[in-house]
Amino acid sequence: MTLGLSLSAHALSAQLLRIGLVLGLLAIGAGARAEIELSGVDEIVAANVRAFLTIDDEGCDADQSMVRRQFAAAPAQIESALQAYGYYAAAVESSLEVGEGCWTAVFRIEPGERVLIRNLDVRVDGAASTDAAFIAAQNNSPLRTGAPLRHFQYEALKQQFQNLARDRGYASARFTANRIDIYPLELTADVTLHFESGDRYRFGEVVVEQNILREDFVTNFVQIKPGDPYDNALLTSTYVALTDSGYFDVIDVRPQPPDHENRTIDVTMALGGVPRRLINYGVGFSTDTGPRFRFGRNIRRWNERGHQLGVNAQLSPVVSEVTAIYRYPVGDPRYEWVSFDGGIKRENTDTAESETLAFGARRVVERPSGWSRTQLMSLLIEDFEVGGQEGRSRLLMPELDWSRLRTDSAVRPSHGSKTDFELRVAGDTLGSDTSFIQAVASTKWITSLSNRARVIARGRLGVTWEDDFEDLPPSVRFFAGGDTSIRGYEFKSLGPTDAAGQVIGGSRIAVASIEYEHPIRERWSFAVFVDSGNAFTNGDFDAKTSAGIGTRWLSPLGPIRLDIGVPINDPEHGARIHVSLGPDL
Secondary structure, three states: OOOOEEEOHHHHHHHHHHHHHOOOOOOOOOOOEOEEEEEOOOHHHHHHHHHHOHHHHOEOOOOHHHHHHHHHHHHHHHHHHHHOOOEOOOEEEEEEEEEOOEEEEEEEEEOOOEOEEEEEEEEEEOHHHHOHHHHHHHHHOOOOOOOEOOHHHHHHHHHHHHHHHHHOOOOOOEEEEEEEEEEOOOOEEEEEEEEEOOOOOEEEEEEEEOOOOOHHHHHHHOOOOOOOEOOHHHHHHHHHHHHHHOOEEEEEEEEOOOEOOOOEEEEEEEEEEOOOEEEEEEEEEEOOOEEEEEEEEEEOOOOOOOOEEEEEEEEOOOEEEEEEEEEEEOOOOOOEEEEEEEEEEEEEOOOEEEEEEEEEEEEEEEOOOOEEEEEEEEEEEEEEEEOOEEEEEEEEEEEEEEEEEEEOOOOOOOOEEEEEEEEEEEOHHHOOOOOEEEEEEEEEEEEEOOOOOEEEEEEEEEEEEEOOHHHOOHHHOEOEOOOOOOOOOOOOOEOOEOOOOOEOOEOEEEEEEEEEEEEOOOOEEEEEEEEEEEEEEOOEOOOEEEEEEEEEEEEOOEEEEEEEEEEOOOHHHOOEEEEEEOOOO
């Protein structure tokens, strides 16, 4: 005769809830911990057994009668724990040893053969039967005919069906059959899971409550359209779009109870605006620029159409600049902007001095792929002195830039990359004093190893095709050396020289770096690096290489880097210390 055992979904769920405590459970005794010895099962099953054992909660100073009662209940608890993994023919030998001051419980487990799934009947009916998400859930489930029975896998599939129904708008979904029939003598089980999804509901009325910006402008950020199939992912993408816009600091996107008669789900959004004016300031230091002070005043909502106005300034002994920018969204405001800017900049390095007046108009389009494209027309008027050359240059330059930033952390990424491509053109027929074409590619790449160490690589390549190099201002010439170029050399101190030996920059550049960073404490790490490259003209490439060590501190203000770089090609220059603060990408 075949013996059958049917477990209801409710009873089984209550029993298996304890499995989730396997890795996180810490039983805290009143005194010293007693010892529980388990043998005969692997670590995963043993951990689940401990989660079921109530005697594991008792300490050495527990009442002896309580310990013996818990010990007597332990075999049944062990059997329940083993059944969760499909062991229904287990045998348990146990002994309790009471010594001076404490006790030890020993359990020798013979799990026996596992129950295997004989028949697997998983079915989704209703509109969800053709839903790709439900089909993928079934295909990816480890439940298989002939596989060992693991109750938690069955529960996981049930929960996944319920979560998908909630997230994808099957508001009347229910299980019409959900049970496991176990036959211990045959070591087999029949699994039945029938899910009736009903109809997929659609978005109903979408109400946006705000008095910050024009209604037709705000709706551009809302990815939800009445009548579309309900999808919780669209609520999430709408929330992200509203957050990324920078206009709102209170965002409450909330679905309403389903309307079963009309098969719809209404959505309400309550939005609160960020303060219109934002003032920011800060101080920093790097060996390239010395101490610097930064100040900005920005109006984040100039009008109801989302226009923005800002003035930003940076002061340092090497680079000082003041820039004003007017920015407004066009097309899809999530991805497209137009801005007009103007400013003055003064740069004073050991190589060159320049004063620049610049105006620009640009259109920025951010692609879903992560790439950002910038079309720019800039006017540059620059007075300069570099080497023995002095001059004034007027450049009207169309530019095209592509950039992409991928990172898993804005502060200290474990994996990430930053890539930039720039192309600019100037011509005397377009109103410039000289003609040239310039292309620059730069990248930085970060990856982590199994020991939390990081490998950081970067490179920069640039080339200029020009009519007369001497007519180019320093801002479009290439120089090497400094914190983010070739450490061990001063900021912009490397490049071709004139007859007097003064660095005048080059029409080409090639720089590369590799760095290994090893953690030594929670917020500290040690680094070794090699940098190499130079600016040059035509084929006259004289690579300069440096190597060094450094330390990194993840401060509350961001990563602070201190490096000591030694110029390999010019040892007479001695080592140089580099200090910098800012994000890695």
